[in-house]
Amino acid sequence: MSIEDLKSLMEPGRVVEDQEVIRTYIDDWTGRYKGSTSAVTFPHSTDEVAKILSWCSTNQVRVVPQGGNTGMVGGSVPLNGELIISLRKMKNVSFSNTNRNQIVAEAGATLLEIQNLASGRGLMYGVDFAARDSATIGGTIATNAGGLNVLKYGTTRRQIVSVEAVTGTGKVIGNLNGLEKDNTGYHLPSLLCGSEGTLAIVTRAKLKLWPEPEETVTILFGFNTIEDAVNLTEDCMSTNTEIVACELFFQKGVDLVRDAYDLQPLWGNKNSIYLLCEFAGDSGISDRLSENILGEILQTHNSVLVATTDRERQRLWQYRELHTVAVSQKGIPLKLDVTIPLGNLPHFLDGIDTICGNINPLSLPYVFGHVADGNMHLNILQSEPNVAEMEEEILKFVVSLEGSISAEHGIGRAKAPYLHLQRNEHEISLFREMKKAFDPKGILNPDVIFLTCS
Numbered sequence: 001m002s003i004e005d006l007k008s009l010m011e012p013g014r015v016v017e018d019q020e021v022i023r024t025y026i027d028d029w030t031g032r033y034k035g036s037t038s039a040v041t042f043p044h045s046t047d048e049v050a051k052i053l054s055w056c057s058t059n060q061v062r063v064v065p066q067g068g069n070t071g072m073v074g075g076s077v078p079l080n081g082e083l084i085i086s087l088r089k090m091k092n093v094s095f096s097n098t099n100r101n102q103i104v105a106e107a108g109a110t111l112l113e114i115q116n117l118a119s120g121r122g123l124m125y126g127v128d129f130a131a132r133d134s135a136t137i138g139g140t141i142a143t144n145a146g147g148l149n150v151l152k153y154g155t156t157r158r159q160i161v162s163v164e165a166v167t168g169t170g171k172v173i174g175n176l177n178g179l180e181k182d183n184t185g186y187h188l189p190s191l192l193c194g195s196e197g198t199l200a201i202v203t204r205a206k207l208k209l210w211p212e213p214e215e216t217v218t219i220l221f222g223f224n225t226i227e228d229a230v231n232l233t234e235d236c237m238s239t240n241t242e243i244v245a246c247e248l249f250f251q252k253g254v255d256l257v258r259d260a261y262d263l264q265p266l267w268g269n270k271n272s273i274y275l276l277c278e279f280a281g282d283s284g285i286s287d288r289l290s291e292n293i294l295g296e297i298l299q300t301h302n303s304v305l306v307a308t309t310d311r312e313r314q315r316l317w318q319y320r321e322l323h324t325v326a327v328s329q330k331g332i333p334l335k336l337d338v339t340i341p342l343g344n345l346p347h348f349l350d351g352i353d354t355i356c357g358n359i360n361p362l363s364l365p366y367v368f369g370h371v372a373d374g375n376m377h378l379n380i381l382q383s384e385p386n387v388a389e390m391e392e393e394i395l396k397f398v399v400s401l402e403g404s405i406s407a408e409h410g411i412g413r414a415k416a417p418y419l420h421l422q423r424n425e426h427e428i429s430l431f432r433e434m435k436k437a438f439d440p441k442g443i444l445n446p447d448v449i450f451l452t453c454s
Ligand SMILES: Cc1cc2nc3c(=O)[nH]c(=O)nc-3n(C[C@H](O)[C@H](O)[C@H](O)COP(=O)(O)OP(=O)(O)OC[C@H]3O[C@@H](n4cnc5c(N)ncnc54)[C@H](O)[C@@H]3O)c2cc1C
Pocket: 029, 064, 065, 066, 067, 068, 069, 070, 071, 072, 075, 076, 087, 107, 128, 129, 130, 131, 134, 135, 136, 137, 138, 139, 140, 141, 142, 143, 144, 145, 146, 147, 148, 196, 197, 198, 200, 201, 202, 203, 324, 325, 408, 409, 412, 445, 448
């Protein structure tokens, strides 16, 4: 068996061995995971994915499916020399013929491409985040990506109506019937969503679209205590049906972003805790906001900026959205993505500083995230040399607060050693059995979610 055999089965150009090209596919976005491979394959259709996987299964060749390679947990790169199956050439997107509020997307289409198409019809896709121009539909399904609007629209799992995929033996499964109600046994879209390429390769999906809001208002609040920020978040969630996003970040992160991008200071208070809230819906939102609980705060609070035009809104969003890139420009951080019940958030934030400080007084934790979901991203610079100790201590702390060790990035290879903190042995052995059913030879994304290679 050699890669030449696979090449001979495929159209020319589908299997690339040029190391110059390969170089751009083997390292992950964070810079923490560096892999190697002899080839990257670029299927153009579901049948070609099936052909590749069938050959790989017969020849026991391990593979890593890859979309935009923006994943944060080392799941998209070949750390043990696996063959990469890149879905980037499968980019077709079109409206469904049978439901005008649905779209059919091939796995390699990006979030932005979907949003642009939807917008042309006054519709929108419910999942959005800063990597929108690179992250693909296949990758976002595989990771059950969340993002900025989960509060209103849910995670990716809520957007997929149907899915088509190819198992580890090259069998095509699923359908694109687009039926919201289809209780014919196990629900493949839910099962494959979040499976991180360990059960099957997603090739196409039918996705639900939502009406585009007529008006959007973004408000940035500054607080002095985390309790005040959490209180306002909870007030908004319980009293305002038009809230779509609620993001928390801190002065330290804003200073880093301002430094990297030369942005203006937001206001005089040098120690703010920032809460960015976005409201969207029928026109007249600004009037409605001043009528409910927010009205009083908007009038009396000192640190508030209200943005109603796209330009002003984008200006406020950049202080939050640029955090990830700004941190990465300073070094390779230890990245954690956790969920904490809102009531435990103040305790969590205190605890993080203590844990990091005790393990390495020079470490620099940056925290920001989707606070309405309790989803905090931790980026810890200068975590060396005790990265593993710091990671384990923090994840144990998260579990002790009844949180989750992965909110939206997935387990990947990075968190696989810690899965047992969250899932019991019966669950993990059931996961292994499920994987065997989809991928009996264990060729799909080895060591992702749970350790299989070692
Ligand atoms: C600046 C920035 C901001 C981000 N913000 C968010 C955020 O707010 N919320 C969030 O959830 N994530 C966020 N991410 C993380 C990342 O963008 C998501 O995890 C995204 O879903 C990955 O999509 P991708 O196409 O890049 O997948 P990849 O990185 O290529 O792959 C991710 C995983 O999915 C598997 N996979 C990829 N394609 C397929 C397929 N077709 N079939 C089966 N398995 C497949 C891979 O093997 C891997 O395990 C952010 C990333 C960046 C760089």
